[in-house]
Amino acid sequence: MKLTLRIWRQENASQPGRMQPYEVDGIRGDMSFLEMLDVLNEQLILAGEDPVAFDHDCREGICGACSLMIDGEAHGPQKKTTTCQLHMRSFRDGATIDVEPWRAAAFPVVKDLVVDRSAMDRVIQAGGYITAPTGAAPEAHAAPI
Ligand code: FES
DSSP: OOEEEEEEEOSSTTSOOEEEEEEEOOOOTTSBHHHHHHHHHHHHHHTTOOOOOOOOSOSSSSSOOOOOEETTEETOSSTTOOGGGOBGGGSOTTOEEEEEOOOBTTBOEEETTEEOOHHHHHHHHTTOSOSSOOOOOOOGGGSOO
16 A cells, blocks of 8 residues: 655744655555554654654553544544554555644644643543543442452
8 A cells, every 4th residue: 555644744832834745655454553654754764854753652542642633533534443543444545644733722732743732631630621520430449359
């Protein structure tokens, strides 16, 4: 599978960013979107260029750190699927894919596709972001086994 990627590149928060086109080849349908970006970054590193910065952690669809806008959709075209669980078989060979960071005033771009998520961390530390009381996790030692 050969793809054209148009990726947001931005050196830091104070510099302007731009969409930069890249070609990647040899992408398999069973690769995740992040593995496809790994292939691109290996290509860039071998060429002596700066790899694309992007966030990820678990790569198992749990943490939500892999927050990308793909063709204008949060986490891409597959509903209820994180970017790390989005497989390249969801795209057609020869496709052009736009990859951007989350764009919100609360999440300023740190570099390329990485945003400053500390605003969300503060909300979580304050107890969450929903108004419905959900209670706290029960004390583990209170449950007889
Ligand atoms: S890296 Fe954790 S959900 Fe994608």
